[in-house]
Amino acid sequence: MPIVEAHILQGYSPTEKSRLSSALTDAIRFVVPAPDEAITVMLHEYPSEAYARGGQHRQPAPALPDPAQIVRDYLAAMEARDLDTAQGMLGDGFQMVFPATQPMTDLSELIAWSKGRYRFVKKTYDGFDAMHSGGVAVVYARGTLYGEWMDGTPFEGIRFIDRFEISGGKIVRQDVWNDMAEVRAK
């Protein structure tokens, strides 16, 4: 049954408004088990001249980019070993933790670390989850890895999950888990 009215400044694109509608709809679904046809989201849009906070007219803050898309783009750049592009998507204080590694802060460290582990690895995605949590956007990407071990043996179907924190449109943290060691240990 819940009906949501959100009041926003004019200037957001249809896609941004759709993302906002979806996020609000999911927020309702998270707490109230209403049937889908009973959850309505309506966005009131105001020109700057019809909206004032503290007596001051306001301009809309540009919408945050879709963090799931940022992660997709980053993972694609990494898979293509396009390190410049990937590096440009990282924010200040970026840290990444891979299975049984110390935190790394530079993509070159990661490349060095992975050198002795496999010839190449690629990802097949099963799904993404994204939300705002604890002050940042959090994105989970999960699926399976395929590629070749150092000896040329192919592998596939190895489960992985990556967790990203995005702040201000930049990736500030990446945590990676996967079953590579389990599989190799077999």
Added chain:
Amino acid sequence: MPIVEAHILQGYSPTEKSRLSSALTDAIRFVVPAPDEAITVMLHEYPSEAYARGGQHRQPAPALPDPAQIVRDYLAAMEARDLDTAQGMLGDGFQMVFPATQPMTDLSELIAWSKGRYRFVKKTYDGFDAMHSGGVAVVYARGTLYGEWMDGTPFEGIRFIDRFEISGGKIVRQDVWNDMAEVRAK
């Protein structure tokens, strides 16, 4: 700047309303980088007699339980090997996937599988993420494992992440990743 009005039926507890307010606030934060003091959520509550859909007065659907709490309770029951309690929290069609295992559907399978791997294992939590995604509540729990290997050697600080899907207040899927094999392989 966004201001959110949600219209709901009377009958939700203060805690449920807080959860709804938080979820709506995070939905806004997910898309619009407004300062916190500019994101306002207001809940209009209607007695049944003042709310009609299709001309019919409605009763509020009971709020969904907090899925993060369900996961905490389930993990605590598992850690205490209180299988009856844990089993009672599982929904129809429950499936769980552990590192390099086939999907299991019964907790006893899991117990049997873990028998040869460690004497015991316990969890220290670094954080939970929860959201509605793809028709279910999704909860991520992450942190580190400590315990004893089969030979009595203690271990600690092994990273893990669990992903749960909760539907209708029951856990219907659990996926687990951790660095155990990485650590043992060292």
Added chain:
Amino acid sequence: MPIVEAHILQGYSPTEKSRLSSALTDAIRFVVPAPDEAITVMLHEYPSEAYARGGQHRQPAPALPDPAQIVRDYLAAMEARDLDTAQGMLGDGFQMVFPATQPMTDLSELIAWSKGRYRFVKKTYDGFDAMHSGGVAVVYARGTLYGEWMDGTPFEGIRFIDRFEISGGKIVRQDVWNDMAEVRAK
């Protein structure tokens, strides 16, 4: 899809609020072919101290009585020949027109007119329609008549329709059509 919010003063009974919700729902249905589950009506109720028009706090006007109920009560009183009760339900300037009669203003005229037509007549109702139209509440009652002609022959199933105008809770006009003459002419 339409969602209706009506802002009213506190003080209306649940029944009155239901009548208002129904009327608003039907108003939407009259113009927009939305599925029923998509038409939501919500009533905001304000204590007098939180509602001001022209800077003056206001008291709620007592709800109008249900005009269909007024008509049912009036027709029941007439059928029971309880003329005092029926007369008390008529407003200033009351007028009634029966098949091929001049306008009558007093129930005794009607009784006199009907004297030579049948020994008694009673009504079976097929339905009522009620609405606000042209400054008054309009109620239609339709169904069939049964009773006895002057010679004692019974009759039944004779279609009738009555149209009433109600203003300020009083009946101010009654128009009657029926098939009595058609039936007698056969």
Added chain:
Amino acid sequence: MPIVEAHILQGYSPTEKSRLSSALTDAIRFVVPAPDEAITVMLHEYPSEAYARGGQHRQPAPALPDPAQIVRDYLAAMEARDLDTAQGMLGDGFQMVFPATQPMTDLSELIAWSKGRYRFVKKTYDGFDAMHSGGVAVVYARGTLYGEWMDGTPFEGIRFIDRFEISGGKIVRQDVWNDMAEVRAK
């Protein structure tokens, strides 16, 4: 005092919005005896991208045609004996009941039935009432008949009332009452 806000999708014409405003105003008047200047109706209109039900953006359902206008057009076509036009305005399962007739389903039956009753008949309208009631639009047309009996004698001022049910823009039922037999019986 009541103030009504209706939230609708963009795309309705000014006339359709006027019809909706009028219907909502009459819905209020039907229950609350507020002075006219205190009944305000405001329509919020949303582009599809700013309106979502169940997370899906929606297109506005085309407004229902004005049922009173449908009835006027139908009665004009019948009076002009333009049976093709009139027939095209009837919906599936159409039924009509005239004074002391069995239900008819085809306009040709009506023409046949009326053949022996008068040379022609035309209508002067005193008023129309229209509302949504019981799942359909109901329209009442009332006034007086004039024309010529079979013998060429003119008649006039014979009261009639027609009740129509309209569903999906088509007439599905017509009930007719009038004083013809009363008048002839005199």
Added chain:
Amino acid sequence: MPIVEAHILQGYSPTEKSRLSSALTDAIRFVVPAPDEAITVMLHEYPSEAYARGGQHRQPAPALPDPAQIVRDYLAAMEARDLDTAQGMLGDGFQMVFPATQPMTDLSELIAWSKGRYRFVKKTYDGFDAMHSGGVAVVYARGTLYGEWMDGTPFEGIRFIDRFEISGGKIVRQDVWNDMAEVRAK
């Protein structure tokens, strides 16, 4: 915390909407000590076809002119001895009271009265206050006077305050206080 939604007809200029937003913001500040960033004003604007009072669509009343600007213009015209312009800004029944004078109704009276008091006088403004009070717009202008006494001695820094009542865009009353006599008496 207060959030204000005002529903108005379309047709007001950005400046008029700013004036309305400011007035509403100050109305809140007058009663509730909320921090500025917590007072939001949002204006819903309706085309005439989406707004009905008493079932009638309405046109927006032209906004009242800014009374403080009217007063500034009037005082500038008076200072420039442009009596025609100033006279044109006065409404029916205009009255003015200067220190220890009887009420005057015509600007020529004022000119005559001031003749023996100073050669000329001009105003430096410290501030304006404006509000709606008691059915009229009230504007206060305060500051200091400078000029020359009749004997050619200059003066300056003499405090004054003018109070104006504006109705229908015209000045209908002016009350003036100042320290001229105090200063001269020294």
Added chain:
Amino acid sequence: MPIVEAHILQGYSPTEKSRLSSALTDAIRFVVPAPDEAITVMLHEYPSEAYARGGQHRQPAPALPDPAQIVRDYLAAMEARDLDTAQGMLGDGFQMVFPATQPMTDLSELIAWSKGRYRFVKKTYDGFDAMHSGGVAVVYARGTLYGEWMDGTPFEGIRFIDRFEISGGKIVRQDVWNDMAEVRAK
């Protein structure tokens, strides 16, 4: 036509809500010449649990006291020479300016200053104006003075106007103008 909805936290008294309604009504009147019966103010009140800013539930800030009442009480205390009470109503940095005086900061200065001017003086009020302006509440009190000169001669009908600034419920500035010197100079 304007309709104002203000959203506030629960906890304000009926009198405080009336003051807020009046201030909002006057804000509308200040800009739009709508007839009084067309200006509606409605206050939505939320319990703390149904209101969140930045995800935090909030408590209502206590309403500001009525500044016009503060001024009335202060002027009454001064007239009664109840300096302790009057002093207690002054805020930090209080300043007062009387006709042709330097700014004074202490009531005893005022008493000393007035000693040589009259035996006593009392006020008759013609009206008060109050508003929020420039970050403070501004109150104007105007009327006439009566009393006795030093030589025992009575006086009356001497116009005065006082301007007060109130911040945080305390008077922080008083400016006084009157015609005493004009009258004495005659």
